[in-house]
Amino acid sequence: MIEVAAIGEALLNVLSPYTLFFLVLGVFIGIIAGILPGINGAIGISLILPFTFGMPPATALIMMLGLWGGQNFGGGVTAALVHAPGAASGAATLFDGYPMAQKGQAGKALGIICISSAFGWFLSTILLAVIALPLAAFALRFSAPEYFAVGIFGLSMVASMATKNIFKGAIxxxxxxxxxxxxxDPFSGLPRFTFGRFELMDGINFLIVMIGVFAIAEVLVQAQKPNVQAKVQAFSRELPTWKEVRALLPTIFRSSGIGMLVGTAPGAGGSIAAFIAYNEAKRFSKHPEDFGHGSQEGVAAPEAANNATEGGAMVPLLALGVPGSGAAAVILASMILYGLRPGPQIFTEQPVLVYSLFFGLAIGAVVLLVLGLLLTPYLALVMRIPKPYLITxxxxxxxxxxxxxxxxxxxxxxxxxxxVLGYVMRKLDFPPAPMILALVxxxxxxxxxxxALIMSDGDWTVFFTRPISAVILCVALLSFFYPIIREVVSRQRAKRRQA
Amino acid sequence: MNRTNVLSGIVCFAIGAFVFWLSADVPSFTATDELGGRFFPRLISVLFMLASLGLVITGWMNIEIQGGQVGGGKGKSVPRDEDERVPDDEPSDALTIGGMRPGTLRLFGFIAVMAVYTMILPLIGYIPASLVVFAALIMIAGEYRPLRVLLGTIGITAVLYLLFAAIFGMNVPTASLF
Structure with a gap:
């Protein structure tokens, strides 16, 4: 399945000045987006997507992947400097990043965030290349029932995991x-729920929903809050020494592995990976007592993990056509808009594009390392943009x-x-990410x-008589109903104890 | 009782029932496709009503069933992206206008100005509409100094126009009124 000519062409494509320029631009926009509170990867990518329509698909997708990686790093920067994550993925970084900054080691903290993010990103790209190819080869056996099962599996994981209330996730x-x-209607060609409006004949573009539910809803949330400007600490520009970085390498490698694994599960984004990696780093550390007081391992672990989820999330996206997170959903949708068919066929139909994405991700990690370290002294300035101008x-x-x-x-x-719908959903704790993934x-x-039902002459057992589809559907049902069963069991146990 | 969950569950149930009723107009099957275009929306609307009922019942019993993974602990809710330390609104004793707190007024102000923007864009064109609307948004968000409002408005409009219309060649709405 590996084609040497395609690999060579992809490498030349990614190393062309045109693609490199947009990769650097993507990483740069991502860093800025990550630093700004409320602007996450999904918002950033959906906002730049319409402006990439004139670009070759590989360049546009590499730019978006660069933005995604840069955003994960930017979220950690805000967490360390103002004790508030710029993006959700940076939430775990503030436990030790902020205490480091308060001790006058902000430069070191940002340096560790940058190095760990770049390492996590790079390592996950290698793992992506190793796992995605065999998974895609396996998925080539899939037919309509299996694709239906995979879609349901993706939705059930997202609906059940990324939510405080499982029913709200399902709704x-x-x-x-x-x-x-x-x-x-894709089969009959007849209109459904169009209310006689020609604008609705092609359906509602999910990008429109996404920009509304994420970007405009965020603007409304910020508009409601009082105009309070974040206070940024004056900080030292001293970067971590090579000895310090070397000591952090085991933590970075372990956390990258965690991030990669967590990222492959639909619904489990960078923030969850970061918290798990932080806990594991504390468990493995020789100095767990330093955690929460400015531990360098406590900064490196979540940052390596949250950037590694990017490579992880690309595995189901490329191999199965199932996005693992909001940002991955926009990347998937962009591929569809460019006329590409994400899924196992893409490896045989568009090998140059797939390898370009692998190389783009790997080089993007290097770009982040260089750009992040160069920009470190100036990153705090972004947070000084007054809120009225920012939200406008x-x-x-x-x-x-x-x-x-x-x-x-x-x-x-x-x-x-x-x-407005996204604002109401946020206020009522309905998670918007499952809605976007369902749209995709x-x-x-x-x-x-x-x-599948046309294939089987209307026989519904087709989903359970085919082994792959049956297994995936059972896992999907189990993952959705597990929290409900768990809650019932724990309540009964509590009642028994009281009795 | 969790009143928010019960009420939102009832509203969602009503939406599900409305979609189910609405789908009666969709042709049910064709010669080659036994399910037809009606089946999927009906299936989803029924599931939507069931999930809404679940929300109403658990809300009534004051239970929140968190998401989670098989074999793992309870799911961690994803932290919100914004700075959680900034309160949602000014304190309740802050100045209110017509019984509404300043934050609520800013929220409705933003929605109203955005709605006006979508209406005046085709009438007066992108640049004049943006100048008016961005100035209003900056002021609603809390910047009242005239010079700063003016510079901010011109700056944002100019950057967006130059970047997207001039450089990317995007077509922006032109005035139909003049």
Whole structure:
């Protein structure tokens, strides 16, 4: 399956000045986006996506992957300097990053964040290349029932994991699936829920939903808060020594492995990986008492892990066509918009593109290392942008992005509608990420379901008589109902104890 | 009783029932496709109503069933991206206008100005509409110094226009009123 000519072409493609320029730009935008509170990878990628339509797909996707990696690093920078994560993935970094900054070691903290992030990212890329190819080869046996099962599996994991209330996760997921049914029925060609509007005949572009639910909703949340500017500590520019970095390497390697594994599970994003890696680093550390008081291992572990989730999330995305997180969902959607078919076929149909993504990710890690260390002294300045200009600028970009997607003013109004919906969802603790993943996976789920039933002459047992589909569907059902069963069992145990 | 969960569950149930009713207009099957276009939305709307019922019942019993992984502990809710230390609104004793707290007013102000933006864009064109709307948003967000508002508005509009319309060649709405 490995093609040497394709690898050579991909390497030349990634090393061309044009692609390198957009990779560096992507990492740079990602760092800035990560530093700014509220702007996460999914928002950043969905905002730049409409402006990449003129680029070759590989360049555009590499730019987005660069943005994603840079954003993970940027989130840690804010966590260390102002005791608040710029992105969710940086939440675990503040336990030790901020105490380091308070001790006058902000330069060292940012240096460790940068080095760990770059290492985590690079190592996960190697693992991605090793795992994705055999997984894709296996997935080539998949047919409609298996794709339906994979789609349900992806949704069940996201709905059950990334939520405080499993029913809210399920409702958000199902809402996404309902939105997918708007537009022309893919089989009969007849309109569904279009209310006579031609703008809805092609369905609702999920990018519109995404910009609304993430970017505009975030603007509304920030607008409601008082205008308080984050206080940034004056900081030393001293970077970590080679001896210090060498001592952190075992932690970085272990945490990267954790990040990679966690990242492959749909729904488990960088923040969860970072917390697990932090706990493991504390367990393995010779000085666990330093954790929470400025431990260098406590900074390196979450940062290596959250960047390693990027490579991990690319495994199901490339091999199965199932996104593992909000940012991965936008990357998947971008691939669809570029006319690519993510899934096992892509390895045989577009080998140059796949290898370009591998090389792009690997080189992106190096770019992050260089750019991050060079920019370290100036990163704090980004946090001094006053909030009124920041949220107005994000609003401007969000509406501009909506106009760029279809050019219809109807879609610009939809962005506002979904922005208000996203705000209400956040206030009521309905997670938006499952809704977005359902929007991306919904088409595959419905078409696979109907195709599978046409194949089997309407026999529903087809999903359980084919072993791969049966196993995946059982795991999906188990992962969704497990929290409910666990809650019932723990309540009964508590009752028995009381009795 | 968790009133928020019960009420949101009831609203979601009503939405599910509405979609189920609405799907009656979708053709049910074709010669080659036994399920037809109606089956999937109906299936999802039924599941939507069931999940909503689950939310109502657990909300009534004041239970929050967290997500989680098989074999693992309870799922960690993903931390919100914003600075959690900044409160959602000014203190309750802060100045209120018409019974609404300043944060709520800013929120409604933003939504109203954005709605106006989507309406005036095709009428007066991108640049004039953006100048008016961005100035309003900056002021609602808490910057009242005229010179700064003016410079901020011109700066944001100019950067966005130059970047996306001039460099990326994007078509922005032009005025139809003049």
């Amino acid at each position: 958000a997921t199902l809402m996404g699936l309902l939105i997918v049914t708007i537009g022309t 600028g994000v609003t401007g970009i969000a509406f501009m992005a909506a106009m760029a997607i279809t050019g219809l003013l109807f879609d610009v109004r939809l962005v506002l509608f979904f922005g 996976l919904g088409f595959m789920i419905e078409t696979s379901l109907r195709r």
